[in-house]
Amino acid sequence: MNLHQITIEKLHEALIKKQLSSVEVTNYFLNRIDISKHLNAFIDVQPELSLEQAKQADQLLAQGNKGMLTGIPIAHKDVFVTKGWKSTAASKMLGNYQSPFDATVVEKLGILGSGMVCLGKTNMDEFAMGSSNENSAFGPALNPWDSDFVPGGSSGGSAVAVAAGLTMAATGTDTGGSIRQPAAFCGITGIKPTYGRVSRYGMIAYASSLDQAGPMAKTASECAWLMNAIAGKDPRDSTSIERENEDFTRLLATNWDSANSNPSQPLKGLKIGVPKEFFAKGLNHEVKLAIEKALQQFETLGATCVEVSLPKTELSIPVYYVLAPAEASSNLSRYDGVRYGYRSEKYKDLAQMYTHSRTEGFGAEVKRRILVGAYVLSQGYYDAYYLQAQKIRRIIAQDFQTAFNQCDLLMGPVAPDVAWKIGEKSKDPIAMYLEDIFTLSANLAGLPAMSVPCGFNQSGLPIGLQIIGNYFKEAEMLQVADYFQTATEWHLKQPLQNAVGEKS
């Protein structure tokens, strides 16, 4: 059995039937990680720690634990702090940081929670600032479909690890598209939940009013199981939201309209809003065709499409690139080289120690964002930039509510283009920012949004369909995405199928 080609549900069956042990599964993936080092998907791998957890998972299984995730391997984006593995946020600033505690997401998924085995920490853009994974202090992760291309970012390593079959699933975080865009560029499924669904405790902070953690895996149904494990109020994060416990798998394989019993049109009654601004100039032609084909597929499944408008789509770029740096400049002021993190060796006094440590410890993009943040928050500019951006943010959030009066879910492209070549945009920050146009507004409004594989361009690079739901509609989004994956095979395509000589 090629373990990296099956789903969590299938692997779960094999584990509880004792056809395989978690130790065997863990060794299988550790081996794949080892032979795929050139992809640079991981920042820290500690096989003995993973195998220790796998042994504990095997004990749980032996004791009759039948949890869906027990014994299944997962990789964590290096923005989540972990005991045992380094927690660097891909920054020289935290290059040797060892966390004394686990992030809530890590704890909930881990041996004492859902019983998953941690395979290691995945590469990312430094402090999650970037859309290509090129801003990592440990070098870029490479797109497994073509290693000359970026995997997207900031959760690039997580997307690469899932796409290349180096793990069953991975965690990511999404501040402006950082789960969805790498998922799209690598041909996997990923969901950013509603803001506040998942605890941010132990997530190294970038922009606190935008950051949200979520799962990345091959399929929507696997993401639903992972959502069950990570969602919920956490007393250690005051912005996490108290909700009744929800089973995110409850709607899978049920018809959209429960009164409809037609099995060939399960999504009958579903109204899909298609924002016309998502198809404006600048959208890559092949991406456009793939999205249109996906929408036709949904119509075949019984859904109807209506055109809606999100008139401030283009403005989400300046709004985000004012607000996120503002929050970042405040969040990153904690790095001073005193209690933890990098300390320069060249200083004469305390002030110089701060300045030199920060100057040497942060990468170029992080420093740019800190400076922009300091600028837009400073006296004389606060009203014109920061406050004005927060006002337009409310308009953007309200525009979504207007759109949701006309439809159940929104669909469009995740990004205006497929993955670009490494180095192509790294010299020009603005060119990179513009690529985030379709993902930023969901974060500004706090809405759940996901990426689902929906095709390839002519050179074989994946294309992602974005689904945006209203607040707390994750289960419905996963239901709809799951139907799409029942009807299509894009999510089954994997690169490097013969990397270790296994049968394809």
Place this chain on the structure above:
Amino acid sequence: MNTEEITHLAKLSSLKVPENEIQALSEALESILQLANQLQSIDTIGIEPLFHPIEMITPLMQPLRPDQVTELNQRAANMANAPAQFEGLFLVPKVID
């Protein structure tokens, strides 16, 4: 953005910009601010800022909890990350003569 402004901004952020990087940084910041200037074209009179998306979902409030110790004392693990320490205390350059 001139050299003086960049230097001031860097000082506010406890960062240092080497002479030879000022020009490139100035250009990058200029282009980012040019992008941000698009915000001025929108009439926002009467619109309240949305400081946090939670406001769209639930009224903002300041949650309180009982004043009880819930975390373990992990002094040794925390101190292990300190770049310099002396007898269990964080060590920094002398501040007062």
